[in-house]
Amino acid sequence: xxxxxxxxxxxxxxxxxxxxxxxxxxxxxxxxxxxxxxxxxxxxxxxxxxxxxxxxxxxxxxxxxxxxxxxxxxxxxxxxxxxxxxxxxxxxxxxxxxxxxxxxxxxxxxxxxxxxxxxxxxxxxxxxxxxxxxxxxxxxxxxxxxxxxxxxxxxxxxxxxxxxxxxxxxxxxxxxxxxxxxxxxxxxxxxxxxxxxxxxxxxxxxxxxxxxxxxxxxxxxxxxxxxxxxxxxxxxxxxxxxxxxxx
Ligand code: PGA
Numbered sequence: 001x002x003x004x005x006x007x008x009x010x011x012x013x014x015x016x017x018x019x020x021x022x023x024x025x026x027x028x029x030x031x032x033x034x035x036x037x038x039x040x041x042x043x044x045x046x047x048x049x050x051x052x053x054x055x056x057x058x059x060x061x062x063x064x065x066x067x068x069x070x071x072x073x074x075x076x077x078x079x080x081x082x083x084x085x086x087x088x089x090x091x092x093x094x095x096x097x098x099x100x101x102x103x104x105x106x107x108x109x110x111x112x113x114x115x116x117x118x119x120x121x122x123x124x125x126x127x128x129x130x131x132x133x134x135x136x137x138x139x140x141x142x143x144x145x146x147x148x149x150x151x152x153x154x155x156x157x158x159x160x161x162x163x164x165x166x167x168x169x170x171x172x173x174x175x176x177x178x179x180x181x182x183x184x185x186x187x188x189x190x191x192x193x194x195x196x197x198x199x200x201x202x203x204x205x206x207x208x209x210x211x212x213x214x215x216x217x218x219x220x221x222x223x224x225x226x227x228x229x230x231x232x233x234x235x236x237x238x239x240x241x242x243x244x245x246x247x
Contacts, residue, residue, distance in 0.1 A: 003033040003217075004158060004201045004224035005241045006121065007231025008061060008089060013039050021047055023234035024241075025054045032245035033224065036087055037231060041075055048084025059087030059121070062095055065108040067116070077109075077116035087119040089226070091147055093164045103146030111149040114156040121158040121226065122147050123205070128165035140181060141188050148192055154199030159185060160226040166206025168228060175219055178204055182221035210239035217247035 009017075021037065028035060038059040039047050048058045060083075064074040080088055090113060091106030101109075110120035124143035126136040140161070148157065161181050166172050173181075182202050189197035204216055205226030216222060224244055230236040 001154075001199050001201060001223060003244050003247065004036060004203060005031075005033050005237070005244045006036040006059070006087070006089075006158075006160075006203060006224065006226045007038060007237050008092070008205075008226055008228050009037065009039045009043075009232060010061070010094070010228060011040060012232055013043055015043070015046060017232070018043065018046060018050060020232065020234045021050050021056065024238055025051065025056050027234060027238045028055065028241050028245075030055055031241050033241065035241050037237075038087065038089055041080070041083075044080065044083040044085050057086050058084055059089065059119075060085045061089050061092065063088045063090065063109055063113055063116075063118075065105065065112050067112065077113040077118050081116045081118055085118060087121055087158070088113045089121045089123060089160075091143075092123045093125060093162060093167060103143055106147040107149055110147065110152070110157070114149060114152065119156050119158055120149075120152070121160055121203070123160045123162050123226070125162040125164050125166075125206070128163075131163065131165065136181065137184050140185065144185065144188050145192060148189070150192065152193050152200075153196045154201075157193075157196075158201045158203060158224075159189065160203040160205045161185060162205035162226060168207070170207050172207050172212060172216070175215065178216065178222065179219050182219065186221050208240060210236055210243070213240045213243035214247070217244050 063077040113120040201223040
């Protein structure tokens with residue numbers, strides 16, 4: 001399986017920040033892993049024009065469940081594909097919190113993305129209170145069952161495990177904790193989509209940075225990362241891409 005280093009710019013970036021993309025492509029013209037950046041929707045077209053012919057892929061951070069219609073302010077997966085996106089993140093914890101997105105909505109978004117020919121990166125993860133209460137696997141299992149479309153394949157689904165308490169905090173789970181969740185996810189996914197589960201990339205996300213990337217990528221069933229803050233600068237994201245390529 002080809003591993004995936006994915007960056008999520010969140011609500012950051014500007015036309016000027018696209019210089020980072022040129023730097024990243026120049027430093028990593030042919031990485032052994034897939035390399036993806038998900039900028040704000042306003043930058044997708046411009047970034048897609050820059051990356052054409054390079055190893056860098058462009059994705060989006062959200063999509064609507066419908067392909068078109070009266071949904072002011074929303075963007076469909078078809079529109080993202082036309083703009084040059086090949087992937088879309090769905091169900092990020094910030095969207096689940098800020099916009100009250102439910103597992104059912106996340107599943108519908110993932111399905112819309114896949115129908116538009118995009119790879120859906122479905123995010124899930126426990127809160128700190130849930131981990132403290134010992135319910136991490138139960139929470140994640142329920143999220144997976146309800147957020148992942150049943151007809152998903154290894155080609156159109158990526159799962160990102162992102163403990164909410166590790167996002168943007170500088171804190172990461174232990175190696176044993178990540179290994180436990182990723183092993184569990186692989187098994188649970190097989191229960192939902194069968195043999196395809198073996199080829200689905202399982203990303204870890206939450207405070208991944210150059211200094212901890214190699215340790216995380218050495219964990220079984222970690223097939224890449226979803227990186228927030230450290231994806232904004234080529235000088236940070238590049239070493240993470242290199243660590244994954246070497247894993
Ligand atoms: P972070 O964000 O790398 O800044 O912790 C990760 C994410 O939210 O995907």
